[in-house]
Amino acid sequence: MNNLPKGGDFLLEQTDPSSIFTVEDFSQEHHMIYRTAIGFVNDKVLPVMNDLEAKKEGLNKELLLASGELGLLGADVPEEYGGYDLDKVSSCIIAECIGKGGSFIQTHGGQTSIGIVPLVFFGTHEQKLQYLPEFVTGELVTAYALTEPGAGSDALSAKTKAVLSEDGKHYVLNGAKQFITNAGIADVFITFAKIDGDKFTAFIVDAHAEGVSTSPEEHKMGIKGSSTRSVYFDDVKVPLENVLGEIGKGHLVAFNALNNGRFKMAANTIGFAKYALDVSVEYANERRQFNQPIAEFGLIKEKLADMAAKIYAMESTVYRTAGLLENKVQSMDVSGPDGGRVVAACFDEYAVECSLNKVFTTECLGQVTDEGVQIHGGYGYISEYPIERLYRDSRVYRIFEGTNEINRTVITNTLIRRGLSGQIPLKEAIANLQAQMAAGISVRNDASDLVQACKDIALFTLGALLEKYGKKIAQHEEIVGKLADIIMSAFVMESALLRARKALARDCQDSAQLKINMANIFIYSNINDVFNRAKEIMAAIADGERLAELYSDLGTLLQYTPKNTIALRQEVAGAISSANKYVS
Numbered sequence: 001m002n003n004l005p006k007g008g009d010f011l012l013e014q015t016d017p018s019s020i021f022t023v024e025d026f027s028q029e030h031h032m033i034y035r036t037a038i039g040f041v042n043d044k045v046l047p048v049m050n051d052l053e054a055k056k057e058g059l060n061k062e063l064l065l066a067s068g069e070l071g072l073l074g075a076d077v078p079e080e081y082g083g084y085d086l087d088k089v090s091s092c093i094i095a096e097c098i099g100k101g102g103s104f105i106q107t108h109g110g111q112t113s114i115g116i117v118p119l120v121f122f123g124t125h126e127q128k129l130q131y132l133p134e135f136v137t138g139e140l141v142t143a144y145a146l147t148e149p150g151a152g153s154d155a156l157s158a159k160t161k162a163v164l165s166e167d168g169k170h171y172v173l174n175g176a177k178q179f180i181t182n183a184g185i186a187d188v189f190i191t192f193a194k195i196d197g198d199k200f201t202a203f204i205v206d207a208h209a210e211g212v213s214t215s216p217e218e219h220k221m222g223i224k225g226s227s228t229r230s231v232y233f234d235d236v237k238v239p240l241e242n243v244l245g246e247i248g249k250g251h252l253v254a255f256n257a258l259n260n261g262r263f264k265m266a267a268n269t270i271g272f273a274k275y276a277l278d279v280s281v282e283y284a285n286e287r288r289q290f291n292q293p294i295a296e297f298g299l300i301k302e303k304l305a306d307m308a309a310k311i312y313a314m315e316s317t318v319y320r321t322a323g324l325l326e327n328k329v330q331s332m333d334v335s336g337p338d339g340g341r342v343v344a345a346c347f348d349e350y351a352v353e354c355s356l357n358k359v360f361t362t363e364c365l366g367q368v369t370d371e372g373v374q375i376h377g378g379y380g381y382i383s384e385y386p387i388e389r390l391y392r393d394s395r396v397y398r399i400f401e402g403t404n405e406i407n408r409t410v411i412t413n414t415l416i417r418r419g420l421s422g423q424i425p426l427k428e429a430i431a432n433l434q435a436q437m438a439a440g441i442s443v444r445n446d447a448s449d450l451v452q453a454c455k456d457i458a459l460f461t462l463g464a465l466l467e468k469y470g471k472k473i474a475q476h477e478e479i480v481g482k483l484a485d486i487i488m489s490a491f492v493m494e495s496a497l498l499r500a501r502k503a504l505a506r507d508c509q510d511s512a513q514l515k516i517n518m519a520n521i522f523i524y525s526n527i528n529d530v531f532n533r534a535k536e537i538m539a540a541i542a543d544g545e546r547l548a549e550l551y552s553d554l555g556t557l558l559q560y561t562p563k564n565t566i567a568l569r570q571e572v573a574g575a576i577s578s579a580n581k582y583v584s
């Protein structure tokens with residue numbers, strides 16, 4: 001386990017298909033967890049969706065308790081605190097399945113991802129013993145309260161204050177938090193305040209303590225069934241022992257919880273997007289126009305195939321990341337009082353991957369639900385059809401857990417910071433590429449070559465940017481954003497391809513063919529976007545002869561033999577239509 005990939009290594013190294021985790025590697029236990037979690041959503045959540053949307057009193061708590069009874073709240077909690085200490089793949093499976101559950105996703109995620117995890121990572125033994133067992137059963141509900149009216153993306157500019165009382169026994173909190181999931185049903189807030197105006201610190205706050213109050217529920221565009229409220233702290237007394245982590249180190253609690261939250265949200269989007277495709281293909285098979293099912297029209301087939309290829313790429317990306325995280329956790333000693341911090345450090349190692357999982361999957365989710373509405377025609381605009389809700393529900397995923405703009409800056413800036421500090425051999429990889437380019441780059445003949453082309457374009461662009469701006473790249477946000485897209489594409493394309501190649505090595509050609517087709521669709525239809533983004537970056541940093549030189553060099557990186565992606569899409573759409581649901 002010593003040569004585990006470091007975070008960001010994927011851009012610099014060749015990865016062997018056998019070394020990544022894929023959906024096809026699920027164990028018997030993973031399949032069992034999948035059946036339990038999806039069964040819960042199908043049997044308990046979907047039938048009450050209308051009540052949930054209408055905010056029926058007590059329903060969220062009821063569902064949380066029911067999911068707790070099935071063991072769906074304690075995946076990340078050590079056994080000594082009442083949890084199940086499951087591997088990261090199992091935790092990902094639960095999040096994927098809950099992803100079919102509409103706004104219950106947020107109730108569940110508020111509890112498990114961002115509520116429980118800060119305590120698991122940074123809580124003391126006593127804090128864990130006090131809260132975790134009842135968080136795992138759902139008897140106590142928790143919420144993560146970071147955002148403030150004036151401090152959203154810039155979370156560290158929080159105004160909430162904590163002052164030590166005169167008798168030195170507690171902190172007195174004053175301030176307001178905004179848009180807090182589960183606020184209306186929470187018993188405990190994991191929140192943040194500045195001690196003496198500058199030491200940003202995490203606190204565990206009893207939601208029923210004197211001075212804690214909440215606003216009425218927000219009226220939202222989607223995810224209407226989840227509770228979202230402002231939370232007010234008005235001279236709230238918080239015992240000293242309820243400081244979570246160290247004084248002045250609240251940012252570690254906040255951001256490490258978000259790494260986990262981003263990864264889990266990416267897993268949620270898989271179940272969500274599959275549901276959107278399933279209802280869309282069912283509709284397309286049933287709905288007839290011009291005397292035939294609309295699923296037989298080329299332009300509808302194209303949509304179904306693109307939706308499926310995106311979901312396939314989402315699954316490949318997220319489960320590869322789950323495998324990376326699990327291997328990392330397995331390689332460390334996570335026992336003892338500081339075990340949680342070690343797990344947090346594992347997530348931090350893969351912060352780039354967690355952020356790109358979040359950006360990629362949430363944007364795919366938006367595209368999948370949007371095409372789902374289009375397939376439904378006018379009926380897609382009518383709330384009787386589930387796709388209407390799915391479309392509305394999907395929008396917020398690009399906003400919370402760090403907006404996708406913020407996550408794009410995390411992807412690029414973290415990777416560059418690690419490269420410049422020598423944590424990953426970025427400069428060496430750029431120098432290698434330059435040597436290869438001097439020797440001449442061959443035409444790219446297949447999807448593997450195109451994945452390499454994507455990595456080369458990323459490295460070439462990084463090289464040009466480092467030459468131009470050095471460490472100051474971060475100041476050029478539009479460039480940082482485009483570069484993040486290129487880096488993200490490299491990971492996603494590679495994950496899609498490695499999964500198909502792994503399946504091909506294990507199974508016969510026939511059963512791997514659908515995966516190969518979906519990987520090819522994804523890679524061949526996105527590689528030009530990568531190239532164009534790099535061109536835009538070059539045009540922003542050079543002109544005249546230097547620009548011509550950069551364009552010419554860039555051009556050598558992407559000479560490729562095209563593929564008939566229209567035919568590939570027809571095959572994929574055929575498989576999806578025959579199954580009447582997503583298959584891979």
Ligand SMILES: Cc1cc2nc3c(=O)[nH]c(=O)nc-3n(C[C@H](O)[C@H](O)[C@H](O)COP(=O)(O)OP(=O)(O)OC[C@H]3O[C@@H](n4cnc5c(N)ncnc54)[C@H](O)[C@@H]3O)c2cc1C
Nearest residue numbers: 144145146147152153179180181399400401402403405406
């Ligand atoms: C339904 C819902 C549930 C939520 N649940 C929770 C929760 O449980 N706990 C919690 O703490 N928070 C929660 N949030 C808050 C959420 O995390 C924030 O809304 C989000 O972080 C963005 O903050 P903001 O809304 O203040 O937007 P702003 O930060 O004001 O951003 C506005 C726009 O400016 C962009 N922007 C800001 N800074 C930059 C920058 N440096 N570079 C480029 N662009 C930038 C943003 O990307 C965005 O497009 C929730 C929000 C919603 C809508």
